[in-house]
Amino acid sequence: MTDLPTASLDNMKKRYREERDRRLRADGEDQYVAIEPNSEFDADPYVHQVERREAISENVEVLVIGGGIAGLQTAVNLRRAEIDDFRIIEKGGDFGGTWYWNRYPGIACDVESYIYLPLIEDMGYMPKLRYSTGPEILDYCRSIAKHFSLYEKAILQTRVLEARWDATDCRWVVTSDRGDTFSARHLILANGALLHRPKLAGISGIETFEGHSFHSSRWDYSYTGGDPQGNLNGLRNKRVAIIGTGATAIQIVPHIAEAAKHLYVVQRTPSAVDVRNNSGTSPEWWSTLEPGWQRRRRANFEALLVGTPQTEDLVADQWTEIWGVPQPPPVADGVVPDPAAQRELADNYDFEQMERIRARVDEIVADPDTAESLKPYFTTHCKRPCFNDEYLQSFNRTNVTLIDTRGRGVDRISSSAIHVGDGSFEVDCIVYATGFEAAVSPARAGGFQIYGRDGVSLDERWRDGVKSLHGLYTHGFPNMFLVGAIRQSALTINFPFIVEEQARHVVEVIRLLRAEHMVTFELSEVAERRWALEIEEHSIYDEEMTQNCTPGFYNNEGDVTQQRPLFADVYGVGPDEYTELLAQWRASGMWSEFELGSASALSTQTVGHAVEFTQP
Ligand code: NDP
Numbered sequence: 001m002t003d004l005p006t007a008s009l010d011n012m013k014k015r016y017r018e019e020r021d022r023r024l025r026a027d028g029e030d031q032y033v034a035i036e037p038n039s040e041f042d043a044d045p046y047v048h049q050v051e052r053r054e055a056i057s058e059n060v061e062v063l064v065i066g067g068g069i070a071g072l073q074t075a076v077n078l079r080r081a082e083i084d085d086f087r088i089i090e091k092g093g094d095f096g097g098t099w100y101w102n103r104y105p106g107i108a109c110d111v112e113s114y115i116y117l118p119l120i121e122d123m124g125y126m127p128k129l130r131y132s133t134g135p136e137i138l139d140y141c142r143s144i145a146k147h148f149s150l151y152e153k154a155i156l157q158t159r160v161l162e163a164r165w166d167a168t169d170c171r172w173v174v175t176s177d178r179g180d181t182f183s184a185r186h187l188i189l190a191n192g193a194l195l196h197r198p199k200l201a202g203i204s205g206i207e208t209f210e211g212h213s214f215h216s217s218r219w220d221y222s223y224t225g226g227d228p229q230g231n232l233n234g235l236r237n238k239r240v241a242i243i244g245t246g247a248t249a250i251q252i253v254p255h256i257a258e259a260a261k262h263l264y265v266v267q268r269t270p271s272a273v274d275v276r277n278n279s280g281t282s283p284e285w286w287s288t289l290e291p292g293w294q295r296r297r298r299a300n301f302e303a304l305l306v307g308t309p310q311t312e313d314l315v316a317d318q319w320t321e322i323w324g325v326p327q328p329p330p331v332a333d334g335v336v337p338d339p340a341a342q343r344e345l346a347d348n349y350d351f352e353q354m355e356r357i358r359a360r361v362d363e364i365v366a367d368p369d370t371a372e373s374l375k376p377y378f379t380t381h382c383k384r385p386c387f388n389d390e391y392l393q394s395f396n397r398t399n400v401t402l403i404d405t406r407g408r409g410v411d412r413i414s415s416s417a418i419h420v421g422d423g424s425f426e427v428d429c430i431v432y433a434t435g436f437e438a439a440v441s442p443a444r445a446g447g448f449q450i451y452g453r454d455g456v457s458l459d460e461r462w463r464d465g466v467k468s469l470h471g472l473y474t475h476g477f478p479n480m481f482l483v484g485a486i487r488q489s490a491l492t493i494n495f496p497f498i499v500e501e502q503a504r505h506v507v508e509v510i511r512l513l514r515a516e517h518m519v520t521f522e523l524s525e526v527a528e529r530r531w532a533l534e535i536e537e538h539s540i541y542d543e544e545m546t547q548n549c550t551p552g553f554y555n556n557e558g559d560v561t562q563q564r565p566l567f568a569d570v571y572g573v574g575p576d577e578y579t580e581l582l583a584q585w586r587a588s589g590m591w592s593e594f595e596l597g598s599a600s601a602l603s604t605q606t607v608g609h610a611v612e613f614t615q616p
Contacts, residue, residue, distance in 0.1 A: 373402055468488045
């Protein structure tokens with residue numbers, strides 16, 4: 001690392017601040033418009049005919065809501081624990097979750113497939129590429145479902161309407177839009193905790209547009225032609241605008257650019273776009289991997305991202321390059337490292353990384369003004385870094401125009417054009433790559449309400465923030481688990497890793513409760529308070545840094561003072577340590593933090609949330 005003159009770093013911080021201030025809006029998060037379930041923008045483009053069937057009325061031991069990676073991993077663990085009396089309800093037409101909905105051209109996972117794909121050793125699967133394409137991941141999800149006979153458990157194309165705890169029978173009653181009623185002993189919410197519910201920019205006139213438009217997570221191939229590999233022949237004579245330049249748009253743009261008559265890329269804030277450098281998997285290297293390699297590779301990756309010293313960097317890609325925390329020089333025993341010096345080291349490193357990314361724009365983009373517009377001026381942690389070897393190159397094409405709104409966004413949409421400042425751009429099609437609501441409650445994500453003991457809804461209970469233990473259970477909601485939780489859980493960009501551990505843990509807790517003939521259990525409020533304190537003690541949340549970031553969903557669009565942002569309340573020690581903590585808790589503390597009800601109590605109908613306390 002080079003020693004940077006302090007003046008240039010200070011100047012850059014000033015520039016970052018100016019860029020941020022320019023983007024702040026009084027309406028903050030309210031600038032977005034939610035896409036409501038069953039609305040036009042929410043329609044499932046991948047199901048051409050809704051399968052007709054009779055309404056189902058069923059009692060099961062476990063009901064899993066969601067058939068994405070979290071639901072799949074939960075179901076696999078249920079199979080392994082020989083808890084076979086379960087169902088999975090999924091609103092889409094297949095398994096896959098994120099990878100079911102997001103099928104836009106160019107879709108790929110930006111986390112290395114070797115650590116991303118779940119159950120890879122169990123499945124004996126060698127990914128084709130170091131960074132898998134969306135179709136490969138979707139196919140892989142389906143193959144997991146087939147391998148563990150999960151299709152026979154799945155109720156697809158079915159949207160949950162309500163989940164309600166029945167205190168008399170001590171069961172969850174779940175209803176669906178197909179007239180189904182399920183009664184379940186345990187309810188597992190695996191229905192998309194992080195970025196599931198698409199949103200539109202609140203631009204006036206969206207509804208007046210008479211051309212074709214859709215959200216990136218509902219790609220309309222019947223209009224564009226082609227498939228996730230590209231070849232969008234339906235756009236040959238079309239003028240297309242894509243609104244948004246986040247991680248999704250970065251992957252889409254090269255494919256529309258290749259096909260459309262003209263593409264307008266409407267930018268509010270440029271992304272930091274680093275090298276991808278994808279490659280095929282080497283079978284020779286693959287054959288050298290020893291059992292347990294994926295867990296070790298994942299743990300090593302996570303450790304580097306939270307700054308735990310490692311002797312090697314197994315993944316060694318741009319993630320660990322950009323977000324790897326630089327290690328300060330060792331200090332003598334008994335000497336406390338100087339926090340100001342550590343901060344300076346981190347600032348310098350970050351500045352150096354962003355300078356490298358800005359220099360890359362100049363190397364690739366021919367027109368200097370366009371290149372300047374495409375340079376990101378914020379620190380690496382403000383927005384998700386992107387990795388792509390075709391995006392910036394697209395701006396050298398004559399059929400691609402960057403509309404740099406300099407932080408303001410689109411002003412208005414009319415029947416045939418988008419309007420920015422004095423400019424009007426006639427288009428046939430608008431693609432909204434405007435993202436998703438972030439880490440909303442399971443009720444909000446799924447578009448259904450969850451009522452616990454005494455008819456209290458989960459949203460009411462969590463009005464002032466999530467209250468839980470490990471992000472997985474909450475007081476007042478007996479026999480209910482969350483898998484895929486972010487808030488009060490551990491933070492990772494390799495989501496399937498944490499989900500795999502949560503799913504294994506939750507099913508193990510159910511298995512232990514079963515072994516003790518416990519039919520109800522409910523987390524105590526004391527346990528919730530204990531966990532909140534533990535999170536606070538180990539917090540890595542830097543409010544000042546987050547507040548100073550350019551607006552986006554990482555910092556509640558630039559205002560963290562009203563509401564805790566997405567990553568504020570996470571277990572900061574690291575995801576690997578979080579999973580160890582879950583195992584220790586199962587082995588020791590678990591029984592004292594629940595109020596339990598046994599089967600014998602149930603038979604006399606006296607079981608409530610605290611009938612019988614069992615300490616094995
Ligand atoms: P984002 O929320 O990251 O981006 C939304 C984009 O829309 C931003 O560029 C935003 O600008 C822009 N925008 C919003 N309102 C307006 C407006 N009024 N006018 C013009 N532009 C506007 O959504 P994405 O779908 O790109 O990404 C969401 C997340 O999905 C990522 O952060 C990542 O976690 C995940 N993802 C993961 C991938 C993977 O490989 N694993 C791939 C793709 C996505 P501004 O920045 O100014 O707010």
